[in-house]
Amino acid sequence: MGKSGHGKRSYSVNANDYKLLEEIGYGASATVFRAIYVPYNEVVAIKCLDLDRCNSNLDDIRREAQMMSLIDHANVVRAFCSFVVDRNLWVVMPFMAEGSCLHLMQTAYPDGFEEPVICSILKESLKALEYLHQHGHIHRDVKAGNILLDTNGVVKLADFGVSACMFDSGDRQRSRNTFIGTPCWMAPEVMLPEKGYNFKADIWSFGITALELAHGHAPFSKYPYMKVLLMTLQNAPPGLDHDRDKKFSKSFKEMIAMCLVKDPAKRPTAEKLLKHSFFKHAKPPELSVKKLLADLPPLWNRVKTLQLRDDAQLALKLLPSAQQEAISQNEYKRGVSAWNFDIEDLKAQAALEDQD
């Protein structure tokens, strides 16, 4: 059977075989725990999803669980198994001991990483996207918060809560037109539902993620949510600044500019982008990424600290509004497709801009 052991069953679907430890991630309807799989005495991550808070349709959850269990790629987080415990769905996954790139920046690198590190992280993530796209999946939520790191420097793309399958049910769907994702990372065509979008939406988000890793935050992250939408639609695409970002190489700047083209047809595929000169000399992540992680407290303490800091800042209303929005939007994470703001109005404004 498959090299990765898909043929044999290795994790039980019995809740008693797992011991939940600390919380390592939190959202509105899902919480991720560090856990021990007792029979092997092995650390795993378990995502507990409260099914009662997922409205009417469990089809999306089924698709996500199935997709994650059929994944076989070194840079994509797969699911070992999933089962229902009471009202919760437990998805058992490998434990990525260092958490997400976002956590890491918030903890120790508030102004972003050095270029060689970014290059390694991006290359690994791009390999993940190439694999997903080849299998007909659009990730739809590429961002530093979904790029996970392990102690040995392994980089994996995670969280398919919003991913869509272009091959779903036998027909290639021309394109998707659900409004989904996280605003700062969202491609312009995703914001205009009548246009539909495809794999290339992930390439835009990938470009934004590159900027996020370079600066410590996504380009429009200090603006409120609606403003982000308008700026993405109306402004020139963001990029690395010629003067301010002197420390970054020309090829890095170019690579980002290729991703952040408003016309999705003009963006490269993941496969093509991997051949870009920027990635040619990427160091193996075991070397570059591992260095970042020295001397940091364990993940669960970091998460706890960040959680407390968020709470405190929210209480003091000190957070920049987009970030505040992000926290309150966490509540909606699962139901993003239901957001119902006035797209007509947005379109009208964009049209006016075009006439000028």
Place this chain on the structure above:
Amino acid sequence: MPNFLKTILKFKSKLKSKSKKKIRTPGDKVRRVRELLILLNDNNNVDHGPNWVEEMKELGKYFADIKFTLYGTSEAEPVPEACAQVTQEFFQENTFRLLIICLSKLDLEARKDATQVVANLQRQQVHSRLIACEYLENNIDLIDVLVSGYEDHRLALHYGNMLRECIRHQTIAKYALETHLFKFFDYIQLPDFEISSDAAATFKELLTRHKSTVSEFLSKNYDGFFREFNTKLLQSAVYITKRQAIKLLGDILLDRSNSATMVRYVSSKDNLMILMNLLREPSRPIQLEAFHIFKLCVANKNKPHEITAILIANRSKLLRFFSNFTLDKEDQQFEADKAQVVKEIAELEPKEIR
């Protein structure tokens, strides 16, 4: 390795590929897939031939190629002629059967690609005929094989996906419904969520997609079907089983083509009791779905006496329950339905019971 050796090896492999038949068209690829599948099917011993690894690689590559022919890529749309060629070739000489039988011997990526190929083939028309449907009608035992996939952890998701595409054809769905439906009561309770939820999706498809077939099946098998449905699913101790079942029950009963079945269902005291118990579940989605059917029991103009009796006996409790039964989001339809139910219950006259 010294350079001259490399050159020799290169030359050798060149020779080898030249000695093979040229594989150019999509039809050639399907033919080559068949050859490889025959090898795979015959080869049951541990000692695979010398070219085994290479052949398996080749097979995987062709499945990926055929998938892209049928679906297109992010750069190119599919070409109708090529799709027709693949479809015709696939259903000639049993490549389809070989594939299903050999699926467990393929590696994961090839299995996934093959599954998507099979899914797509169900929709391909050649000279405005659905060849896949005709083929399956003549090879209906393959449906038995696909259904049994739910009992095999390694195949469940692949066979399940294929099966759901095959039952797009009404004749095939009718066969699956009449021959295999009752197995699904167990499949949807399997512990692995990926598998049980897949079985639940197929179960739902079988019971909702082809209206006339479903309606005929339900009226013929009313007692057996609802006995299982009530005891195994609606009265299950497992949250997710109840939740999916009550939603599906609503979908079935509220479909106009099943109105005869619906009237029969909502006229039963036992069913009413099950629904009333579900109203008391701590889960809001379950309560809500149960309400959608409960309201039919109340609205029924020809309520059997025992139903009226139960409603009257529980009148004050029910009215109290509904006064607290609200949604987070405002929903006018729901409020109107609720008001109607409350009114009906409040106005029930004991003399109607006799």
